[in-house]
Amino acid sequence: MLVITTTLLISYTIVTLLVYRQTVDVVEGEIQQEADYIIRAIEISGYEYLDQMDAVRENTRVTWIDGNGEVLYDSGQDDPELENHADRPEVKEAFKTGEGQDIRQSDTKGSEMFYYAKKLSDGTVLRVSKTINNAFHSALTILPAMAAIAIIMMIFAWLLAKWQVARLIEPINKLNLENPLENDVYEELTPLLESMDKQNKEKEAIANMRKEFSANVSHELKTPLTSISGYAEIMMNGLVRPEDVKGFSERIYNEASRLIVLIEDIIRLSKLDEGRVDMEKEEVELYTLTREICSRLSHQAEKRNVHVEMSGEQVTILGIRQVLSEMIYNICENAIKYNRPGGRVDVWVGNTLKGVKVIVTDTGIGIPEDQKERIFERFYRVDKSHSKETGGTGLGLSIVKHGALLHNAHIQVESELNKGTKMELTFEK
Numbered sequence: 001m002l003v004i005t006t007t008l009l010i011s012y013t014i015v016t017l018l019v020y021r022q023t024v025d026v027v028e029g030e031i032q033q034e035a036d037y038i039i040r041a042i043e044i045s046g047y048e049y050l051d052q053m054d055a056v057r058e059n060t061r062v063t064w065i066d067g068n069g070e071v072l073y074d075s076g077q078d079d080p081e082l083e084n085h086a087d088r089p090e091v092k093e094a095f096k097t098g099e100g101q102d103i104r105q106s107d108t109k110g111s112e113m114f115y116y117a118k119k120l121s122d123g124t125v126l127r128v129s130k131t132i133n134n135a136f137h138s139a140l141t142i143l144p145a146m147a148a149i150a151i152i153m154m155i156f157a158w159l160l161a162k163w164q165v166a167r168l169i170e171p172i173n174k175l176n177l178e179n180p181l182e183n184d185v186y187e188e189l190t191p192l193l194e195s196m197d198k199q200n201k202e203k204e205a206i207a208n209m210r211k212e213f214s215a216n217v218s219h220e221l222k223t224p225l226t227s228i229s230g231y232a233e234i235m236m237n238g239l240v241r242p243e244d245v246k247g248f249s250e251r252i253y254n255e256a257s258r259l260i261v262l263i264e265d266i267i268r269l270s271k272l273d274e275g276r277v278d279m280e281k282e283e284v285e286l287y288t289l290t291r292e293i294c295s296r297l298s299h300q301a302e303k304r305n306v307h308v309e310m311s312g313e314q315v316t317i318l319g320i321r322q323v324l325s326e327m328i329y330n331i332c333e334n335a336i337k338y339n340r341p342g343g344r345v346d347v348w349v350g351n352t353l354k355g356v357k358v359i360v361t362d363t364g365i366g367i368p369e370d371q372k373e374r375i376f377e378r379f380y381r382v383d384k385s386h387s388k389e390t391g392g393t394g395l396g397l398s399i400v401k402h403g404a405l406l407h408n409a410h411i412q413v414e415s416e417l418n419k420g421t422k423m424e425l426t427f428e429k
Helices: 002-045 048-053 089-097 135-173 187-236 242-274 286-296 298-303 321-337 369-374 384-390 396-406
Strands: 060-065 071-074 099-105 112-119 125-131 282-285 307-312 316-319 344-352 355-362 409-416 420-428
Touching (some): 002 060, 002 135, 089 125, 187 242, 282 321, 286 321, 286 355, 298 307, 321 355, 321 420
Parallel strands (some): 307 344
Antiparallel strands (some): 112 125, 344 355, 409 420
């Protein structure tokens, strides 16, 4: 519609100018021819011819001007007292070169006129003029035809656009959104279909992950709850000797504690996963924070006969203190849990060329090469046989992964089976 409207307006302007120009050319030829006839008649019959022909000239005005510019005769005026015409452009040009012409608004007629003047042999000038349609009048003359064309073209464009849009949209409406790449449509839609296919796969992966997560949560929650229920039922039925009550109560307490830790980790991970961490980032001094974490883990390390040593320098990053604490705590705790009796854990915090790093190295059981990528999955454990023994929930490294994403950090794992693991947490500059 816009293209047609613009085209019609441009065409209308051009046609108006062409019609106007053509009208001027026709009038010019007619006047020159008429002037030649009149001059020829004057030369044969004398100037009395002007009076004789005055009655039959309806659309043509004839003016006879002497060498001083005085009007000797004018067919368009009864009053012979007209102002001097020596300054008229066409008259001046005729005196100078023999003939002249001009188009202008007539003061006496009040309309646009074409003037043609020619010098006679006696030195006087004969001027012939005619009224012509101006450009605006030409435009009005063409307007009805152009308006009719515009209406027809608009109706045609609307029908064509409606048909074309329906034809273009039809294959899109029939797209198989479940399998976008199987659609045979326009080449231009390929990037969109590839993007949709990628999103579908991501959604499917997320859905599968949620299903697996739900199944794992159910299993992990069921295990301690079953133990608690079993011990409580035995105690309720009076099947426990008085001297064994303390042991059964301790087992119930441990399973309940394990359940609480698991639920807390699930809630924490869900918040990180959904980006619902309400705390604002602040300046956190990592060396001091890590030293406090090592102190908190010292009892656990002593219990497992693992030596923990920390070194490095004071460094500060912008982050969420609680999340950073949980990340470093989980990495260090894993290094202690999955270590050997008499083993060691070395923790280093400091600046590097790539940014601030926290490096935790242990002499533990290590991670098989084919399982390195899976250790950050929820509830995944490398050593499943000792999972209950170590007391972990299987969510620690998932929390580390999501915390790293929150802080734009990078995790690198180097490990050798039965020799130990090195885990680097890099906060890029």
